[in-house]
Amino acid sequence: MQSLKSEFPIFETARKEGRPLIFLDNASTTQKPQCVINAVTGFYAGYYANVGRGLYWPATAASFNYDQAREKVRAFIGASSKKEVIFTSGTTDAVNKVVNSFLLPQLEKGDEVLVSEMEHHSNFVPWQQACQSKGAKLKVIPLDAGLNLDLSKFAAMLTDKVKILAITAISNTLGVKNDLKSIINLAHQHNIKVFVDAAQLPLSEKINVQNMDCDFLAFSGHKVFGPTGIGILYGKQALLEKMSPLAYGGGMVQQVSIDKTMMADLPAKHEAGTPNIAGTIGLAAAIDFINSVGVEEIGRHGAELRKYAVKRLSEIEGLTLFAKDAKSTAILSFTMEGIHPHDIAAFLAEKGIAVRAGHHCTYPLMQKLDIAGTVRVSFNIYNSEEEVDLLKNTLVEIRSFFL
Amino acid sequence: MNDRLKALYKTQILAHAKNPFNEGVLEDYTHKLQAYNPVCGDQFDLYLKFEGDVIQNTSFRGYGCAISKASTSVLIKQLLGKSKSEAKVLVELFLKLINPESSESPESLTSDEEFLAFASAREFPERLTCANLAWEKLKEVL
Numbered sequence: 001m002q003s004l005k006s007e008f009p010i011f012e013t014a015r016k017e018g019r020p021l022i023f024l025d026n027a028s029t030t031q032k033p034q035c036v037i038n039a040v041t042g043f044y045a046g047y048y049a050n051v052g053r054g055l056y057w058p059a060t061a062a063s064f065n066y067d068q069a070r071e072k073v074r075a076f077i078g079a080s081s082k083k084e085v086i087f088t089s090g091t092t093d094a095v096n097k098v099v100n101s102f103l104l105p106q107l108e109k110g111d112e113v114l115v116s117e118m119e120h121h122s123n124f125v126p127w128q129q130a131c132q133s134k135g136a137k138l139k140v141i142p143l144d145a146g147l148n149l150d151l152s153k154f155a156a157m158l159t160d161k162v163k164i165l166a167i168t169a170i171s172n173t174l175g176v177k178n179d180l181k182s183i184i185n186l187a188h189q190h191n192i193k194v195f196v197d198a199a200q201l202p203l204s205e206k207i208n209v210q211n212m213d214c215d216f217l218a219f220s221g222h223k224v225f226g227p228t229g230i231g232i233l234y235g236k237q238a239l240l241e242k243m244s245p246l247a248y249g250g251g252m253v254q255q256v257s258i259d260k261t262m263m264a265d266l267p268a269k270h271e272a273g274t275p276n277i278a279g280t281i282g283l284a285a286a287i288d289f290i291n292s293v294g295v296e297e298i299g300r301h302g303a304e305l306r307k308y309a310v311k312r313l314s315e316i317e318g319l320t321l322f323a324k325d326a327k328s329t330a331i332l333s334f335t336m337e338g339i340h341p342h343d344i345a346a347f348l349a350e351k352g353i354a355v356r357a358g359h360h361c362t363y364p365l366m367q368k369l370d371i372a373g374t375v376r377v378s379f380n381i382y383n384s385e386e387e388v389d390l391l392k393n394t395l396v397e398i399r400s401f402f403l
Numbered sequence: 404m405n406d407r408l409k410a411l412y413k414t415q416i417l418a419h420a421k422n423p424f425n426e427g428v429l430e431d432y433t434h435k436l437q438a439y440n441p442v443c444g445d446q447f448d449l450y451l452k453f454e455g456d457v458i459q460n461t462s463f464r465g466y467g468c469a470i471s472k473a474s475t476s477v478l479i480k481q482l483l484g485k486s487k488s489e490a491k492v493l494v495e496l497f498l499k500l501i502n503p504e505s506s507e508s509p510e511s512l513t514s515d516e517e518f519l520a521f522a523s524a525r526e527f528p529e530r531l532t533c534a535n536l537a538w539e540k541l542k543e544v545l
Contacts, residue, residue: 340468
């Protein structure tokens, strides 16, 4: 894995007072390999034009690559058709679109929407606001003592009032992975549609939407080595066809007259306006990169580093690890007695160690844990056990400075 | 451990963060303010008891990083016995002291050690909102 680090130019160029960057904030965003940077600049420098209707080169080349990107995403998530892949600006955008186009038109007073206590604000606030606007009820699936989803309480919440279940694949704060297959299966037994927030999933395990049987799924490009501002929404074809367009504008119509408009077929119907073409091309390059390394390889490396970090950080007195037994993810949260997470992060930053401190956009979870925040480390292919050792040693120094 | 950051957290700040001045709820307050930073979640309730124009008593309660807690503690301590106009001068001085764009050197602004400890915050613009959280909020009643 260490040989792969050289593919990421930031580690060659970025220095904090001579110290290399130790990037442990991968749940927030990932660094970019040269191939992704090349793909984006290559498009702008080599064949830039709008997609869709241009009859000239380079418009045809841009359109071809844009279309190829969709095909690569399709294969990456195991969807049966390219029509089921809608480009968005990211996971948040995808959630909002499903809320507006799928949920709101059918949501009525007294209906229910299910989310979990571990959701990121992005997969919480849009559903909450939709419910409030219609007098519907947002119900929150609690976590058990081990900070896993309480499946027996979840089962009891499944009624015919529930219009959709929105659930994360992996908690961005705790690194807990949900058993989506059984969760979705249970929900479907009650005819409840399921939206999966897969923001943290693509580098953990191979996604197969058909096997998972989710109705919707979304992730962001920037968390999988791709550019910011690009993401995808997967939806089952029948649902996407039934839904009104996620937005209206150019590029999503067949015919327009003064009186009416005939919408285009999938996926164009849901993609109004000039898309983020460079973003899709960068995302396609990122998927090629992931495939060349292997999702399983990436997932295993991250999970092994988490396990190693659990072992090393457990040696520090006064340090509390959350969900320390969580399996097969690369995210780990902790607190240190008497030292605020932001103070810890500031001191780590001085050593060139980038971590995230705070609530991680999961206020409901912080309330459940009754804490103001955590320090979160999250690993990727360019991280190593040596970096975990440095993290540990620096934490010990911080503790002795503060106490 | 880095000396630059250590300087920021030096004795004054750590001392105030560990043993804050007048921490707790003031029952007979005349003004209660909530200083809240939604980005990081730091939150302090500030209690002030005005008698006429003079701040007779103060306290605070809440949570935040060492810098935000210490700066709130120093504020609560420094406000005691001050008139509104004196408090205003004090707040402006402190904000100038920590402002990275300020042209005046910290030492030319004050010789108060509690204040000077925060001058290092100038080097850490990302921590400015920690150092000025309670002070900016207080401006609303002055």
